Amino acid sequence: MDTPQVPQPQKSLNVFKWIGIGCGGLFLLFILGSIGLAFFVQRFLNMSADPQQAEQTAQSIMGYDIPGGSEGFMSMEFSGMTFVGVGSASNPGEVTLMLGKVPSNANEFQDSFQSSFRESFENQSGQNISILASRTETKQLCGQAVTVTVVEGEQSTMTSTIPTLTYQTAIQHNQNLLFVTLTTSGDEAQAIAEQVFGSLSCK
Known part of the structure; x- marks a missing residue:
């Protein structure tokens, strides 16, 4: 009698959640390095993995519509700066949305954060994710024309490769x-x- 073959599980697409968290950590470290470690020590970093709190925090920054519903997975707040992540509730890994809010007097961080995120994504994706191409596009967001960096890639599993887009x-x-x-x-x-992206609305 033949023993039934048990299919081997594919690696979880939740890799994007951890990439997002890592990028969020890089963002916070960059901010901290720019404003000085002493400033951070004087304040308490409020970090939470509570899904409901993360969802509420994200909704306070932007409105969004994720197919199949959304679920928060992390939020960080300190000294008026906020960073939060939500993902697809029905299909984990299909959508990961990271939002950040920084007071406007810190807008000099914008260009550095854009390049830092790309470097972090490349470094943390490891062997499972390959970046194939990168470009910029002009899109509408909250009634403004914004420059969007688009990164195309693919994630390798045991049996196939899965397209990814950032x-x-x-x-x-x-x-x-x-x-x-x-x-x-x-x-x-x-x-x-x-x-x-088209569903995003500023609060």
Whole structure:
């Protein structure tokens, strides 16, 4: 009697969640290095992995619509700066949305953060994710024309490769600088990215 073959599980697409968290950590370290470690020591870093709190924090920065519903997975706040991540509730790994809010007097960080995120994404993606191409596009966000960095790649699993797409931009709104990093994966990565990015609305 033949023993039934048990399919080997594919590696989780939640890799994007950890990439996002790592990028968020890099962002915070960059800010801290710029404003001085002593300033940070004087204040308490408020970090939470509570899904409900993360969702509420994200909604306070921007409105968004993720297909199949959304679920928060992390939030960080200190000294008026906020960084938060939410993802797809129905299909983990298909959509990861990272949002950041920084007071406008810190807008000199924008260019450095854009390049730092790209470097962090490349360094943390490891052997599972390959970056194939990068370009910039002009898109509308909150009634403004913004420059969006688009990074195309693919994630390798045991049996196939999965297309991935990342949109990254920043916008000045209500005396704050808002950062957006949207990563989608799967055969419909492009269409889903356009749908989610088009749903973003500033608060």
